[in-house]
Amino acid sequence: MDRSVLWRPEGEALRDSALARFSRDCGIDPGDYETLHAWSIADPGAFWSRLWDFAGVKGERGPVALERDPAAPMTGARFFPEARLNIAETLLAGAHPERAVLELDETGARAELSADALKAEVARVARGLREAGVMPGDRVGVVLPNRIGCLVTHLASLAVGAVWTSCSPDFGLAGILDRIGQVSPRVMFVQPRIRYGGKDIDLAGRLGDLAGRIDGLETLVTIGEGEVKAPMPVIAWDDFGSEGPLEFEPRAFDDPCYILYTSGTTGAPKAIVHRTGGVLLQQLKEHMLHGDLRPGDSFLWYTNTAWMMYHWAIAGMGCGATTVLYDGAPILRARDGLDCSPLWKAVEAETLTHLGISPKYLSSVMEQGYRPGEAHDLSSLRWLMSAGSPVSPQQYDWIYDAISPDMGFASISGGTEIMGCFLLGSPLHPVRRGQLTVKGLGMAVNVFDERGAPVLGRPGELVCTEPFPSMPRTFWGPDGDARYRKSYFSERAEIWTHGDHATFHPDGTAVIHGRSDCTLNPGGVRIGTADIYNVCAQFPELEDFIVFGRPVEGDEEIVLCIKMTEGARADADLARAIRSKLRSECSPRHVPGAIYCVGDIPMTVNGKRVEGAARSVVSGKAVANRGSLANAGCLDEYAALSERTAL
Structure with a gap:
C-alpha cells in the first residue's frame, strides 16, 4: 500500500469526467495521461484546436491554429491569427440558466441572478460604457469588492471590447495609483463604502483623491451608498446605461482583454497585458479538464478582485457552473475568539462542489483547532483547491483528516503572468501527500539544472519550452516588449523561465520549493x-x-x-x-x-x-x-x- 496516496478517484472518472471524454475524442486511452500530455505539446496547434471545439468556444476559429517563427519559437508564436471571438459571449453562453451567479458576504447576506438577469445587467452596463465613449481597446478600471456589480463590469467591459483592470478596495491610494494609474482608464467603477472583518469602511475621500490623479479618466461610476467628489462626471450605478440588446464586439485572438499587475515588491508593479483568446482557452481547459467542473456545479474561490484567481474563477461560468462570490473576511472575530466557519457554512448551505482557498488560510484554520468536516455537512464538496504558495505535507494530512477523506485536492501553481497554471490537479490521478498532481495539458513544463539540462528527482528551475496561448501579449508602457522578454526569456533564449524552484518526480508529480529569487x-x-x-x-x-x-x-x-x-x-x-x-x-x-x-x-x-x-x-x-x-x-x-x- 502506497502511504503517500491520500485519495484515489472512483472508476467512473475514467468514463464520465470531461478529461476522460476529451482524451477519448483525441484517440488516446484516458488511463494514459503521459501520452495525452506528450501529444498536447508535440502538436499544440491540433491540441488547442481540439480544445476550442470541445469547450464550445463562441466565435470563428479561422483556418490557421499556430504560426511559428523559426527565429523566435516562443515569443514569435501566434495562435489562431485569424480568429474572432469575445470572452464574455462564451462565458455567458455557458452560464447556469437558473443560478448563474451567487453572492455571499460575511454578514450572511445572499443574492443571486439567473443567466437572463445577469445578461440584462451586462447589457445595461455595456450600453453605458458605449454611451461614455468607451471603444475597443480602451481601459475600464475598477476598485470594487468581490460582488455581483464587479462581475457585471467585468463582463460588460469584455463585451464592448474594452480592457478590464482591477484593484481591490483594501489597496492604499499609492498602491492603486501604481497599478491602475499606469494604464489611464477612460471609465472607472468604485464602491465608496465596504465592510471587512466586521468593520464598515468609508473610502469616499480616498476614491475622490484617486480619481483626480488618474490621467485620462472621464467618467466615475459609484456602486452603493456614499458620495464621491471628483473632477469629472460621477454617475450612480443605477443611472448608468440603459436597457437594450446585449451585443458582443468581436476581438482578435491576441487583442488585449485584461491588464494585471505583479506584486511590485522589487520595483513598480509591472502591468501585464493579456490576450483575449489565450486567457479563455487556458482557463476553460483548466476548469473543464483538470478541475472536473461540470454543468450544475457551484464554485467559490476565496479571493479579492486584484488577484488573478478572481479572473480565473469567473471563467468557470463557461463550464455551466454557478459562479459563487464571497465578499468579506473568511475568518471573523467573535466574542469567544475567532469564527472560522463562513466559507464552510457556504459549502453546506449552498451545496458547493468546488472551493478554493490559500495555504495561509489553511494554516489559520488549523491553528484554531477548527475541524470543518465535523462542524458542517460537506458531502457536496468534490474538490478543494489551493494556490498562492506551496501546501505543506502536514496540510495535506489535515485536509484529509479534518475536512473530508472523500474529495479530490489540487494544489495548483502558475501565475499572474500566464493567467493559468503550469501544474495542477486531475480527476484521473491520485492525490499524493505534498505533491502537485500533473503538468497542465499543452504546457511543455520542465525542470532544468545549472547546465540547462532537464532533471528528475532533484531541484532546478521551472521552465516551459514550447509556446502556449496565454503567454502575455506585452507589458504596458514604454519598451513593454523588451521588458517582457527580459523578465521571462533573458536567462534562456526562447525558453520561459518562470522563477520557481521545483522538483519533478518520475511519476509525474512535482514539488514547488519557492520562488527562485528567494x-x-x-x-x-x-x-x-x-x-x-x-x-x-x-x-x-x-x-x-x-x-x-x-x-x-x-x-x-x-x-x-x-x-x-x-x-x-x-x-x-x-x-x-x-x-x-x-x-x-x-x-x-x-x-x-x-x-x-x-x-x-x-x-x-x-x-x-x-x-x-x-x-x-x-x-x-x-x-x-x-x-x-x-x-x-x-x-x-x-x-x-x-x-x-x-x-
Whole structure:
C-alpha cells in the first residue's frame, strides 16, 4: 500500500469526467495521461484546436491554429491569427440558466441572478460604457469588492471590447495609483463604502483623491451608498446605461482583454497585458479538464478582485457552473475568539462542489483547532483547491483528516503572468501527500539544472519550452516588449523561465520549493524556502514565520523570523527544537544561523510573504516599493535585527 496516496478517484472518472471524454475524442486511452500530455505539446496547434471545439468556444476559429517563427519559437508564436471571438459571449453562453451567479458576504447576506438577469445587467452596463465613449481597446478600471456589480463590469467591459483592470478596495491610494494609474482608464467603477472583518469602511475621500490623479479618466461610476467628489462626471450605478440588446464586439485572438499587475515588491508593479483568446482557452481547459467542473456545479474561490484567481474563477461560468462570490473576511472575530466557519457554512448551505482557498488560510484554520468536516455537512464538496504558495505535507494530512477523506485536492501553481497554471490537479490521478498532481495539458513544463539540462528527482528551475496561448501579449508602457522578454526569456533564449524552484518526480508529480529569487544559498547549496516553512508549520506555537538569506563574510546565513501565537513564548528551547527538526527532516544546511522573534511578518495585500523586502532591510538596502506591502511598517523592526541577540 502506497502511504503517500491520500485519495484515489472512483472508476467512473475514467468514463464520465470531461478529461476522460476529451482524451477519448483525441484517440488516446484516458488511463494514459503521459501520452495525452506528450501529444498536447508535440502538436499544440491540433491540441488547442481540439480544445476550442470541445469547450464550445463562441466565435470563428479561422483556418490557421499556430504560426511559428523559426527565429523566435516562443515569443514569435501566434495562435489562431485569424480568429474572432469575445470572452464574455462564451462565458455567458455557458452560464447556469437558473443560478448563474451567487453572492455571499460575511454578514450572511445572499443574492443571486439567473443567466437572463445577469445578461440584462451586462447589457445595461455595456450600453453605458458605449454611451461614455468607451471603444475597443480602451481601459475600464475598477476598485470594487468581490460582488455581483464587479462581475457585471467585468463582463460588460469584455463585451464592448474594452480592457478590464482591477484593484481591490483594501489597496492604499499609492498602491492603486501604481497599478491602475499606469494604464489611464477612460471609465472607472468604485464602491465608496465596504465592510471587512466586521468593520464598515468609508473610502469616499480616498476614491475622490484617486480619481483626480488618474490621467485620462472621464467618467466615475459609484456602486452603493456614499458620495464621491471628483473632477469629472460621477454617475450612480443605477443611472448608468440603459436597457437594450446585449451585443458582443468581436476581438482578435491576441487583442488585449485584461491588464494585471505583479506584486511590485522589487520595483513598480509591472502591468501585464493579456490576450483575449489565450486567457479563455487556458482557463476553460483548466476548469473543464483538470478541475472536473461540470454543468450544475457551484464554485467559490476565496479571493479579492486584484488577484488573478478572481479572473480565473469567473471563467468557470463557461463550464455551466454557478459562479459563487464571497465578499468579506473568511475568518471573523467573535466574542469567544475567532469564527472560522463562513466559507464552510457556504459549502453546506449552498451545496458547493468546488472551493478554493490559500495555504495561509489553511494554516489559520488549523491553528484554531477548527475541524470543518465535523462542524458542517460537506458531502457536496468534490474538490478543494489551493494556490498562492506551496501546501505543506502536514496540510495535506489535515485536509484529509479534518475536512473530508472523500474529495479530490489540487494544489495548483502558475501565475499572474500566464493567467493559468503550469501544474495542477486531475480527476484521473491520485492525490499524493505534498505533491502537485500533473503538468497542465499543452504546457511543455520542465525542470532544468545549472547546465540547462532537464532533471528528475532533484531541484532546478521551472521552465516551459514550447509556446502556449496565454503567454502575455506585452507589458504596458514604454519598451513593454523588451521588458517582457527580459523578465521571462533573458536567462534562456526562447525558453520561459518562470522563477520557481521545483522538483519533478518520475511519476509525474512535482514539488514547488519557492520562488527562485528567494532561494537560499548557504555554502553555495540552493535551498527552497518552502522546505523550511513546511517544518515551521508543525509548531503550533508559531503563528507565522519568514526565512531569508543574510550576507556574511562572502557567504550567506539563513535567518528565520517567527511570530508567536497569543500566549506562546519564544525562548532558546523552542529555537533548539526548530533547529533539531530542520536538521532531521531536511538537512544540516537548512538550519538557520539566526532565529528572531518579531511582531509581524511582511506581507503583500494578497497575503504572500515578502522575503525580498525582509532581506533587503536586514542587509541595509532600500525596499523598492513599500506601497506594495499590506504592513510595511513592520519592516522597521527588521532593520534593527542585526543589533539584537538571536535565539
